Amino acid sequence: LNKRITIADVAQAAGVSSQTVSRAINDKGEISPETRERILGIARQLGFRPSNIARSLVRQLTTTIGIVIPDITNPFFSEIVRGVEDAARAHAYNVFLCNTDEAPERELSALDSLLDKQVDGVILCSPRLEEDELLARLEEIPYAVLINRPAAETLAHVRSLSFDDRAGACLAVGHLLERGHRRIGFLAGPRRSRSALQRLAGYRDCLASARGRGTPAPGEWVLHCEPDLAGGERACRELLSAQPELTALLCYNDLVAIGAIHAALDSGRRIPEDLSIIGFDDIPLASYVRPPLTTLRTPKREVGAAAMQALVDLMEGQTQAGLPSNFPPELILRSTTAAAPEEMHL
Amino acid sequence: LNKRITIADVAQAAGVSSQTVSRAINDKGEISPETRERILGIARQLGFRPSNIARSLVRQLTTTIGIVIPDITNPFFSEIVRGVEDAARAHAYNVFLCNTDEAPERELSALDSLLDKQVDGVILCSPRLEEDELLARLEEIPYAVLINRPAAETLAHVRSLSFDDRAGACLAVGHLLERGHRRIGFLAGPRRSRSALQRLAGYRDCLASARGRGTPAPGEWVLHCEPDLAGGERACRELLSAQPELTALLCYNDLVAIGAIHAALDSGRRIPEDLSIIGFDDIPLASYVRPPLTTLRTPKREVGAAAMQALVDLMEGQTQAGLPSNFPPELILRSTTAAAPEEMHL
């Protein structure tokens, strides 16, 4: 409709060169305060908005970043994204959101479209890409921060932050062991998820060391599943009917745990009297479910914010020294765990 | 590091003018198929990526849109955003995400930054801006779709989609009335939210008509609250202690309802025997909570997708005829509602 008004229009109206206008709006030193104010006044009055895309073209910087996650609908990721966006706003960045549904090819095309848009950096959350493909894409990206996936150390423009999933799983298993549980199952989440694998490793290690050397937990106690309510419900039903001797269940995340509670209750088990359940992440709803869920709290927002901060540091060429890169979960005791039923305590 | 490779580089390598390369990558007609293929081959081989920002500068189009919402952490909005993003991807748009925490000034600055980035359009979800400020901003935006806020009909570049909150609230109240409830409270959500006001209107109308002409529900049965778990919990506690005669509670959304269940259970009430509760939205967790929540399902993803489609139609100058703009909720009966206790049924 009404044509875009440019720096040249302002310049003409102010009777100066467009360069002077540029200096005024960019608050560069070399300009007299009076003319600066005068120009700014005229600009405002004309309704002038600098074109970021023109600016980006010359600066080769867009003050834009991308975040790619499996699914914004998952509370775990929406918390991370919130942390990222808050931090991004504080640094005057805008953020592109991309969902991939854990599909590697969607990850690829998300990264492609972000590269096309010339984002200054990207935050990649729980990538499912194969190592070589990930590395290939990472080479094209100016700066990247990976969440829950170690970065090749050779890449100076890439950083990696992780939740300490292994330690978290250990904490959970330790708690159950203390309460006398010995037959502990694990609803393990997606097979391709790194955090699922880490949590599995923590579960295995802790359980094995408690059972004495050379006696790992039976593989039948572990069942992979979709990381959502339906996945947890289905997996719990299946696992409990195959392994009815289990007295406790560690779950990949809170959604899975809540699904599992549902299935266990349906099967006539009482929680926690007959079956203890521990979740992972401590989503806001965890304490509102019945019974309130014992879980491992992961600092989701903090990690999101830290990822953005790391990205900014990377982009500004600052040092990364001293910034934490491994975020330990915290055990939150609520009401889904109790002493093991009919079990010899020590 | 390695300099960006441009259309000119490809042109040189192919021994043609950059114009020809441009024609090749844009698949314009006027070029021989052979040279086109040859150029495309060279481009691929050189790792050429067209610069979207240069392209945007000349075309004055960015294939980018923005969505502004109160909080991505709220499952209601994350579902809408997911619908938007899916549809956007299908149309080759990227989407900027902005959270406002329902703060009008944050809405303003979100819109500002989106305008600076020259998005082609924006989807504004549950805006809290005053009418005049909203209109002022809308004028600067090329195209906009509002969700849950009627647009001024004079604005040809703006469309509006809404959930039929009023009808939904009526449905809920009707269900409760049928079950014999007469003293029905409403945990009404944010005072400034339009959908809260609509739901309140539906609640009032239906209740008043049931109680006979001229006898509206007492104002003390309504309490506004934050639209989250803690808000619902607190408000329920307060409302029940002030109005212990209530036998049913309609809640602004599922989060509030779940918080309310928590508070009601804590106060010693049984649900649904002593108190019936109805939520709004049907978030995924609604059926996993104990007792499973009776609620009104709003088509969140569909509305998100419809909003994006409407925006695309607007941007492409297509007609909007026949597209729905009012989305009715559906009553989902689960286990938090029952017949009113000790009440004369009819």
Next chain:
DNA sequence: CTGTTAGCGCCTTCAT
């Protein structure tokens, strides 16, 4: 302190 010249990478005329 201010203005001029150039060019970011691409596409839209218009020629050829």
Next chain:
DNA sequence: ATGAAGGCGCTAACAG
């Protein structure tokens, strides 16, 4: 079917 000139809106690098 292809090329040459010009410009999208802005800023860097020099002048003055």
